[in-house]
Amino acid sequence: MVERNVNSFKLISKKPLFFFFSMTSIMFLMSWLFVFRSTSRPHFIYHNLLPNSKLFSTPEDSKFHTKIPNVESSFGNRAILVDNEDGEDESETKNSNDGGKCSNRNDDFLLKVFMYDLPSEFHFGLLNWKPSGNSVWPNVRTTIPGYPGGLNLQHSIEFWLTLDILASEIPNAPKAKTVIRVRNSSEADIIFVPFFSSLSYNRNSKPTPNEKKTRNMILQEKLVKYLTSQEEWKRSKGKDHLIIAHHPNSMLDARMKLWPATFILSDFGRYPSSIANVEKDVIAPYKHLIPSYVNDNSNFDSRTTLLYFQGAIYRKDGGYVRQELYYSLKNEKDVHFSFGSIQKDGIKKATEGMRSSKFCLNIAGDTPSSNRLFDAIASHCVPVIISDAIELPFEDVLDYSEFCIFVRTIDAVEENYLINFIRSIGKEEWTKMWNKLKEVEHFFEFNFPSKEGDAVQMIWQAVSHKVPPLKLKLNRFRRYSRSPPSIEKELKIPLPKNFW
Ligand SMILES: *[C@@H]1O[C@H](CO)[C@@H](O)[C@H](O)[C@H]1NC(C)=O
Numbered sequence: 001m002v003e004r005n006v007n008s009f010k011l012i013s014k015k016p017l018f019f020f021f022s023m024t025s026i027m028f029l030m031s032w033l034f035v036f037r038s039t040s041r042p043h044f045i046y047h048n049l050l051p052n053s054k055l056f057s058t059p060e061d062s063k064f065h066t067k068i069p070n071v072e073s074s075f076g077n078r079a080i081l082v083d084n085e086d087g088e089d090e091s092e093t094k095n096s097n098d099g100g101k102c103s104n105r106n107d108d109f110l111l112k113v114f115m116y117d118l119p120s121e122f123h124f125g126l127l128n129w130k131p132s133g134n135s136v137w138p139n140v141r142t143t144i145p146g147y148p149g150g151l152n153l154q155h156s157i158e159f160w161l162t163l164d165i166l167a168s169e170i171p172n173a174p175k176a177k178t179v180i181r182v183r184n185s186s187e188a189d190i191i192f193v194p195f196f197s198s199l200s201y202n203r204n205s206k207p208t209p210n211e212k213k214t215r216n217m218i219l220q221e222k223l224v225k226y227l228t229s230q231e232e233w234k235r236s237k238g239k240d241h242l243i244i245a246h247h248p249n250s251m252l253d254a255r256m257k258l259w260p261a262t263f264i265l266s267d268f269g270r271y272p273s274s275i276a277n278v279e280k281d282v283i284a285p286y287k288h289l290i291p292s293y294v295n296d297n298s299n300f301d302s303r304t305t306l307l308y309f310q311g312a313i314y315r316k317d318g319g320y321v322r323q324e325l326y327y328s329l330k331n332e333k334d335v336h337f338s339f340g341s342i343q344k345d346g347i348k349k350a351t352e353g354m355r356s357s358k359f360c361l362n363i364a365g366d367t368p369s370s371n372r373l374f375d376a377i378a379s380h381c382v383p384v385i386i387s388d389a390i391e392l393p394f395e396d397v398l399d400y401s402e403f404c405i406f407v408r409t410i411d412a413v414e415e416n417y418l419i420n421f422i423r424s425i426g427k428e429e430w431t432k433m434w435n436k437l438k439e440v441e442h443f444f445e446f447n448f449p450s451k452e453g454d455a456v457q458m459i460w461q462a463v464s465h466k467v468p469p470l471k472l473k474l475n476r477f478r479r480y481s482r483s484p485p486s487i488e489k490e491l492k493i494p495l496p497k498n499f500w
Helices: 002-038 043-049 053-057 059-066 075-085 088-097 150-155 157-167 197-204 215-228 231-236 317-329 346-355 372-378 417-423 427-444 455-477 487-492
Strands: 111-115 179-181 190-193 241-244 262-265 305-311 335-339 357-363 382-386
Touching: 111 157, 111 455, 150 197, 157 179, 157 190, 157 197, 157 241, 157 455, 190 231, 190 455, 197 215, 197 241, 215 231, 231 241, 262 455, 305 317, 305 346, 305 417, 317 335, 317 357, 317 417, 346 357, 346 372, 357 372, 372 382, 372 427, 382 417, 382 427, 427 455
Parallel strands: 111 179, 111 190, 190 241, 241 262, 305 335, 305 357, 357 382
Antiparallel strands: none
């Protein structure tokens, strides 16, 4: 009984306590809200706390905006209202009228590219295309000037990338959303230099009797002069520029002057590492010359040639390995090893050869890379790479060991090492790699219009990976832009190594 009384007493005494506590809490909350609202601009705090205030000006967020009146007291949305007061809403309306050229729509894209309107002699003019009217560009909706075939095609990267930039301006065209052309260079992630340097080398590097300089050299000189006089170049010293020099001999003269830019290359074989390196530059695949193997129903047993090689003999470094291998492999019955580069009539033979082989050899030639690797991939012939200094495109995304065999040069020239090693790879392992080749081959296809996950898009993605470190470099570069250095001091105090 005593206990009960105690309990009921507790119950009674708890009620007013609870009531008191609730009332004070409510009053406290109300007073706090009142104080908050009467403060002049409390939303400043929240505005600054927003992860990305720009987010609120994208078109998708217009849905968000319409909700604002109902949830006005919520803190986040007060910040949106501030943005609206600043006129972000208006820019959105403008956007929908001008075909989406303003910056907001561009946020959907990975890479914003500003492209110089270089005279056509630097690009499509080299394809005998002539500009009409004021534009230096063909209308890619109606005319695509043809790129010359044969061996020229393997370095046609410049052509596909430029076309993709032009196509990004076609409204409502279905396209892979990687790159968009912007007309205001201050808004761009990268400044694209549309010089078809490989074609210029292939077409115009033979001196004519009356000229001291080849047309290719003259174009490069003109390009250097043009670029270094542009505001865009001056403000970054070219660091945010993108230049394509896929043919190992292209840009031979200009590369030493334009090196702060990011290059798109096939390898670094003919470059000093200060001019081109993995950190700064992008490796792009060759365009394969052998047609893609559609409906490949072959298998380990139906591909009767074990190892296939077709290539030129070089007298330089690579030539030694090729000759050594030739002597050690020439007596193997299921090995095809012949010299001679693929010419037009040779493509058909090489196609048949690669498609009926299990493995295709890639030996370093006069450069570490060659289109042979990409021909092998297109033929689903497992590449055997003997080229210690080879650079592979998109290697930050692709694990080449899943579909290629790498052999060190020093091992490959050991007697019987290579042939024994290749013979030791069984049907199951080979089939895994063959399947993987079919999975990855689209990364090496150049298309117009470009497709999701093709070589064009992969190159843009590789370029976009260079942008954050580039911006870091540029911002560091600008630290002292408001305080010009006294010249004597600048000479005496060198900047730390790799400062830029
Ligand atoms: C270009 O963009 C910058 C930065 O967004 C802007 O300040 C400038 O006014 C723009 N210039 C033109 C001509 O639109």
